[in-house]
Amino acid sequence: MSKKPEEITGSVSRIIPFSCVDGPGNRFVIFLQGCNFSCKNCHNPHTMGICDHCGDCVPGCPSGALFIDSGKVTWNQSICENCDQCIDICPRSSSPMTQLLTVAEVITQLETAVPFLTGITVSGGESTMQLKFIRALFKTIKQRSHLQHLTCLVDSNGYLPVSGWEKLLSVMDGAMIDLKACNNDLHLWLTGRANHRVLDSIDFLYKRQKLTEVRWLAIPEITDTSEELTAISAFLKTTAPEAPLRINAFSNSAVKGQARQWQNMSSERIPLLEAELFTTS
Amino acid sequence: MERQEEELFHKAFRGIANDPNLNFTQKSRYLALQADDMLPYPELDVQAKGAMESGLICDMFEGHAPFKPRYVMPDYQKAIIQGSEWLELAPPEDLDEAINFLLILFHHVPSVTNIPVFIGRLDQLLSPFIDDSITDKLLHKKIRLMWQMIDRTLPDAFLHVNIGPEDSRIARTILAVDRELKQVVPNLTLRFDPSVTPDSLLQMAVENISLCNKPHIVNEVMNAAEFVTPEDPRGFGIASCYNSLPLGGGAHTLVRINLKKAAESSDGSVENFIERVLPEVSGLTYQIIRARIDYLVNQSNFYQSSFLVKEGLIEQNRFTAMFGIFGLADAVNLLLKRKPDEGYGYCEQAQDLALEIVKTLSDIVKSTELEHCWNNRALFHAQSGISLDNDVSPACRIPYGYEPGTLQHLQTVLPLHKYFTAGISDIFPIDETIEKNPLALMAICKGAFQKGLRMFTANVANNELVRVTGYMVRCSDIKKLKEEGSRLNTTAFGSEAMDNCGINSRNAQIITDDIPWSKRQ
Numbered sequence: 001m002s003k004k005p006e007e008i009t010g011s012v013s014r015i016i017p018f019s020c021v022d023g024p025g026n027r028f029v030i031f032l033q034g035c036n037f038s039c040k041n042c043h044n045p046h047t048m049g050i051c052d053h054c055g056d057c058v059p060g061c062p063s064g065a066l067f068i069d070s071g072k073v074t075w076n077q078s079i080c081e082n083c084d085q086c087i088d089i090c091p092r093s094s095s096p097m098t099q100l101l102t103v104a105e106v107i108t109q110l111e112t113a114v115p116f117l118t119g120i121t122v123s124g125g126e127s128t129m130q131l132k133f134i135r136a137l138f139k140t141i142k143q144r145s146h147l148q149h150l151t152c153l154v155d156s157n158g159y160l161p162v163s164g165w166e167k168l169l170s171v172m173d174g175a176m177i178d179l180k181a182c183n184n185d186l187h188l189w190l191t192g193r194a195n196h197r198v199l200d201s202i203d204f205l206y207k208r209q210k211l212t213e214v215r216w217l218a219i220p221e222i223t224d225t226s227e228e229l230t231a232i233s234a235f236l237k238t239t240a241p242e243a244p245l246r247i248n249a250f251s252n253s254a255v256k257g258q259a260r261q262w263q264n265m266s267s268e269r270i271p272l273l274e275a276e277l278f279t280t281s
Numbered sequence: 282m283e284r285q286e287e288e289l290f291h292k293a294f295r296g297i298a299n300d301p302n303l304n305f306t307q308k309s310r311y312l313a314l315q316a317d318d319m320l321p322y323p324e325l326d327v328q329a330k331g332a333m334e335s336g337l338i339c340d341m342f343e344g345h346a347p348f349k350p351r352y353v354m355p356d357y358q359k360a361i362i363q364g365s366e367w368l369e370l371a372p373p374e375d376l377d378e379a380i381n382f383l384l385i386l387f388h389h390v391p392s393v394t395n396i397p398v399f400i401g402r403l404d405q406l407l408s409p410f411i412d413d414s415i416t417d418k419l420l421h422k423k424i425r426l427m428w429q430m431i432d433r434t435l436p437d438a439f440l441h442v443n444i445g446p447e448d449s450r451i452a453r454t455i456l457a458v459d460r461e462l463k464q465v466v467p468n469l470t471l472r473f474d475p476s477v478t479p480d481s482l483l484q485m486a487v488e489n490i491s492l493c494n495k496p497h498i499v500n501e502v503m504n505a506a507e508f509v510t511p512e513d514p515r516g517f518g519i520a521s522c523y524n525s526l527p528l529g530g531g532a533h534t535l536v537r538i539n540l541k542k543a544a545e546s547s548d549g550s551v552e553n554f555i556e557r558v559l560p561e562v563s564g565l566t567y568q569i570i571r572a573r574i575d576y577l578v579n580q581s582n583f584y585q586s587s588f589l590v591k592e593g594l595i596e597q598n599r600f601t602a603m604f605g606i607f608g609l610a611d612a613v614n615l616l617l618k619r620k621p622d623e624g625y626g627y628c629e630q631a632q633d634l635a636l637e638i639v640k641t642l643s644d645i646v647k648s649t650e651l652e653h654c655w656n657n658r659a660l661f662h663a664q665s666g667i668s669l670d671n672d673v674s675p676a677c678r679i680p681y682g683y684e685p686g687t688l689q690h691l692q693t694v695l696p697l698h699k700y701f702t703a704g705i706s707d708i709f710p711i712d713e714t715i716e717k718n719p720l721a722l723m724a725i726c727k728g729a730f731q732k733g734l735r736m737f738t739a740n741v742a743n744n745e746l747v748r749v750t751g752y753m754v755r756c757s758d759i760k761k762l763k764e765e766g767s768r769l770n771t772t773a774f775g776s777e778a779m780d781n782c783g784i785n786s787r788n789a790q791i792i793t794d795d796i797p798w799s800k801r802q
């Protein structure tokens with residue numbers, strides 16, 4: 001027997017009840033655990049990996065919120081101090097604070113925030129890796145009269161194949177896609193994966209009027225070269241001419257590994273990049 | 282007078298007269314205040330006197346001889362229709378005349394600071410004088426000049442303009458000018474009614490907030506329900522620091538209870554505080570309120586002589602008294618023996634106690650008769666603090682620097698708002714990223730109103746204009762004041778408040794609540 005939508009579970013890294021930086025308006029954001037890219041510049045590196053219960057993080061917790069229960073690392077939310085030390089320790093880019101939540105449980109958390117919200121956003125990690133969960137969550141929201149008004153958005157790296165997006169279309173209001181690079185080699189180097197599927201996703205979503213925005217991360221001397229700028233603006237001009245483009249400035253403060261050594265994007269340069277992208281496109 | 286006492290007075294007067302940083306009007310005012318304070322206080326018993334001396338009850342330094350009401354809310358609409366005999370002005374016939382008429386009238390409206398705290402619902406007052414012959418550009422210029430005139434001649438940030446809930450060219454022009462000039466004066470309120478105010482007007486207001494922390498937004502529906510009846514359609518105005526008061530009247534006085542001190546005077550138990558301390562302190566508060574009203578109404582001759590009364594712009598029986606409280610958070614945390622980061626704003630038990638305290642006092646205010654007042658009652662008010670409040674939280678606010686995430690903040694204060702008919706405000710500290718997403722602030726504001734928030738005020742981090750307790754100061758003025766004085770009367774208060782009350786430590790929220798709300802359960 002198949003599960004009811006409310007019973008379907010998702011691996012949730014964190015829930016933020018109010019956010020003004022994850023899509024239009026005030027949004028409830030569900031960060032899902034696990035990613036199929038391994039971006040050098042990831043600013044949520046602890047959402048990439050899946051926990052294998054190695055237990056390395058347990059002794060590092062200063063408040064005793066972590067313990068091992070029959071071979072599984074367990075998190076006691078009520079005494080956790082949100083210090084994030086466990087995240088820094090984890091060798092697998094995961095987090096012991098990840099929870100397996102049912103759609104019904106997420107909706108219970110959503111209820112208190114509903115009057116103040118524009119919508120919800122699933123982010124990550126790569127949210128679309130848990131397609132079933134997202135679909136069930138959005139479907140349940142669209143079915144309940146007091147939640148229906150909430151717009152349901154997906155924040156994605158665009159790696160989901162078109163067949164996957166097709167399954168979401170009827171319940172999803174839109175997707176925000178990260179375009180990491182147009183040059184395939186650069187994309188591979190940055191993320192570990194090729195970019196064809198990302199470009200296809202942008203094309204498909206745009207045609208179905210489900211492309212909420214394209215996001216591009218400006219990293220000095222890596223993604224902001226004139227070849228890249230020309231390629232991006234040419235691609236968008238032909239594929240998604242009316243789609244809003246959001247330029248984010250790279251900051252090395254929340255990243256790990258070699259990206260820590262990369263330069264920060266200066267806020268003065270952003271308008272110049274904007275001008276270049278929008279005039280050529 | 283004893284010689285020693287005389288010397289003391291001389292020293293105080295000289296200090297003011299020779300102060301290098303006060304201008305001549307400021308000196309005149311402080312000298313007058315000093316003289317007022319030399320008169321004996323209206324008759325009080327020993328306990329009430331003691332309560333004032335210890336700071337348990339505070340009369341907001343209104344002076345010993347109340348010869349004018351604290352807050353005056355003239356019916357400017359009436360004035361504009363009938364003109365003023367006293368001021369020898371005919372009813373205005375065009376926009377220039379209307380603005381000129383009002384600017385003159387403002388200078389004759391008293392208040393505790395001598396500068397009016399309410400200068401009307403300007404959009405409603407001026408809209409009848411607008412037609413197509415006045416281009417947008419011209420209108421902008423006229424409002425801009427008016428704004429400069431007000432700021433330079435009535436330099437007090439408590440002075441308040443109301444706009445809305447209806448949309449109008451004037452309302453939009455006022456918002457446009459206000460964001461352009463970023464002046465401290467006037468303070469500004471948008472009255473919001475979801476069935477009347479278009480989203481585009483609210484959005485403009487919210488964009489202004491992210492640029493200059495003004496206007497603040499008031500729940501029109503909730504206030505109108507309490508101030509407007511078929512027999513009494515004149516309604517209310519918003520003045521000074523978030524005070525809702527009857528239009529065509531105002532408040533004789535505002536006396537406030539320091540709940541922190543009140544809690545300290547209990548035996549430490551919740552029961553003793555609720556059952557003994559609160560009724561006792563309320564009794565003393567009423568004694569002080571009555572003494573002040575008696576002086577103002579029966580001795581000072583204000584209501585007998587003011588042209589505002591004679592011309593029907595205010596009526597004595599539309600004045601109320603404000604029964605104020607502050608330091609609720611401290612009282613709750615003290616009684617529950619909790620630290621600020623685990624008490625009020627952070628746990629259910631604190632929330633319940635806060636509600637119980639507020640309900641108890643609200644019942645007292647609702648059931649206590651008060652002569653010479655609108656509906657024979659005082660109105661309950663959450664007082665948002667003054668510059669001398671050291672270590673006491675304003676009104677029912679969560680202490681500065683301990684504000685939890687915005688959702689949790691809202692959940693904490695929302696249930697309290699309905700009790701404070703004469704106004705309450707919570708300042709939501711918000712990170713500057715909101716500038717790129719005004720829809721987020723709109724969603725929060727609308728949701729909060731729907732849930733019963735009375736007034737919404739946001740303070741966006743890194744703005745030059747900062748909300749102090751309810752009024753605005755410019756950060757640059759504070760820096761300057763210390764060196765060379767300020768032309769704005771309120772800057773001195775603002776500077777004290779920044780020094781004393783920890784305003785700089787407000788916790789800006791990126792509106793990404795990092796503490797999951799579910800932790801409360």
Ligand code: SF4
Pocket residue numbers: 060061062063064065066075079080081082083084085086087097
């Ligand atoms: S964030 Fe991690 S390390 Fe820190 S208290 Fe919580 S569980 Fe422990």
Ligand code: SF4
Pocket residue numbers: 050051052053054055056057058073089090091092093094095096097
């Ligand atoms: S979160 Fe990381 S460190 Fe902790 S048990 Fe899981 S894999 Fe190991």
